[in-house]
Amino acid sequence: MKISDYPFTQEAAEAVRSRNISLDSLLDKSLFQSVRSRAAERLRGAVGGEAIPDGRASSESEQLFELLSYPLARVMVSCLNDPILLRRYALAEAKLAFRRMQHEKEGLVVLANDLGINPQGQGPWKIHFSEYIRAAHRMHSPKWKLTNRDLSEGYLTVTDVELRRLLEEAIREKVLKGLPVSVDERICQGLEEYLAPVKRDLEALAAKQKIDLGEVKEGAFPPCIKKMLSEVSKGANLAHSARFALVSFLLQINMTPDEVIALFATSPDFDQDRTRYQVEHIAGATGTRYKPPACATMATYGNCPGEDDLCRRIRHPLSYYERRSIMLKPGAISSAKEGQT
Numbered sequence: 001m002k003i004s005d006y007p008f009t010q011e012a013a014e015a016v017r018s019r020n021i022s023l024d025s026l027l028d029k030s031l032f033q034s035v036r037s038r039a040a041e042r043l044r045g046a047v048g049g050e051a052i053p054d055g056r057a058s059s060e061s062e063q064l065f066e067l068l069s070y071p072l073a074r075v076m077v078s079c080l081n082d083p084i085l086l087r088r089y090a091l092a093e094a095k096l097a098f099r100r101m102q103h104e105k106e107g108l109v110v111l112a113n114d115l116g117i118n119p120q121g122q123g124p125w126k127i128h129f130s131e132y133i134r135a136a137h138r139m140h141s142p143k144w145k146l147t148n149r150d151l152s153e154g155y156l157t158v159t160d161v162e163l164r165r166l167l168e169e170a171i172r173e174k175v176l177k178g179l180p181v182s183v184d185e186r187i188c189q190g191l192e193e194y195l196a197p198v199k200r201d202l203e204a205l206a207a208k209q210k211i212d213l214g215e216v217k218e219g220a221f222p223p224c225i226k227k228m229l230s231e232v233s234k235g236a237n238l239a240h241s242a243r244f245a246l247v248s249f250l251l252q253i254n255m256t257p258d259e260v261i262a263l264f265a266t267s268p269d270f271d272q273d274r275t276r277y278q279v280e281h282i283a284g285a286t287g288t289r290y291k292p293p294a295c296a297t298m299a300t301y302g303n304c305p306g307e308d309d310l311c312r313r314i315r316h317p318l319s320y321y322e323r324r325s326i327m328l329k330p331g332a333i334s335s336a337k338e339g340q341t
């Protein structure tokens with residue numbers, strides 16, 4: 001296993017530490033120009049939801065530069081401190097490692113051990129259920145549910161492909177853990193030439209994803225959203241489908257993930273990290289920005305409390321909000337009346 005292929009491992013961190021290269025020299029020395037460019041490349045691949053180019057390193061110096069680009073990329077991502085970028089970055093690093101894992105045989109077990117997973121056998125592998133749960137708890141496909149696995153004496157079996165997928169997920173969590181790191185403003189300024197294009201990519205992404213409905217107008221919320229908000233404010237737990245509809249609606253009308261997360265802080269089962277993960281996932285952290293369901297689907301799931309006059313003329317809660325917002329604009333009613341005379 002080449003440690004520069006897995007720069008998030010313990011061994012890689014120790015290799016970087018043992019070189020005793022300061023952050024200042026990484027920033028200033030022309031020798032490390034390619035490290036800075038590679039670190040920025042790691043980020044830009046992440047913003048676009050594309051893969052980070054492999055950049056396989058063969059010579060010793062190339063491997064060292066590949067290794068160093070990882071902690072520098074963490075510094076860069078922390079300077080920008082954008083929640084969607086953080087998630088996308090962790091995912092992109094995990095996907096890069098996953099591609100590299102396809103070439104591993106014995107190295108796979110070494111990598112797994114570093115991530116706290118101790119697979120036994122030669123493949124198919126036996127994994128202790130506690131390690132499995134830790135790696136698979138965010139994987140929602142039914143096949144990953146513990147109840148669908150062959151649990152026997154504390155161990156379950158995973159195929160070679162499944163082990164790599166579990167490692168990918170463990171890597172994503174490991175990369176995300178501890179981000180953003182605390183970075184001096186001076187360091188971020190020194191990296192501006194590399195950060196500016198990433199910021200532009202982020203702004204372009206945000207502009208593409210948002211529907212321009214202007215400022216949030218609570219009075220324009222449809223009855224379904226008002227009811228859900230009222231239940232959340234009373235500390236009630238929403239069903240999964242209602243929670244999804246509410247979160248996706250609020251994000252689409254330009255509330256920030258932080259504002260949406262704050263709304264759920266009174267829920268009895270509030271778990272900050274879990275809520276953040278779910279909200280940012282719906283906001284597009286993994287590439288798809290979700291929209292709330294149409295009225296027909298809302299009704300199917302029991303999330304439509306009953307129509308009002310405007311509901312009868314629209315088919316989507318966002319259309320309700322858009323139309324009601326126009327009606328609520330100052331002067332809208334008098335203009336309409338003037339138009340009638």
Ligand code: SF4
Pocket residue numbers: 222223224225294295298299303304305306307308311312315316317320
């Ligand atoms: S008709 Fe649509 S917008 Fe109106 S309350 Fe039902 S789901 Fe909401």
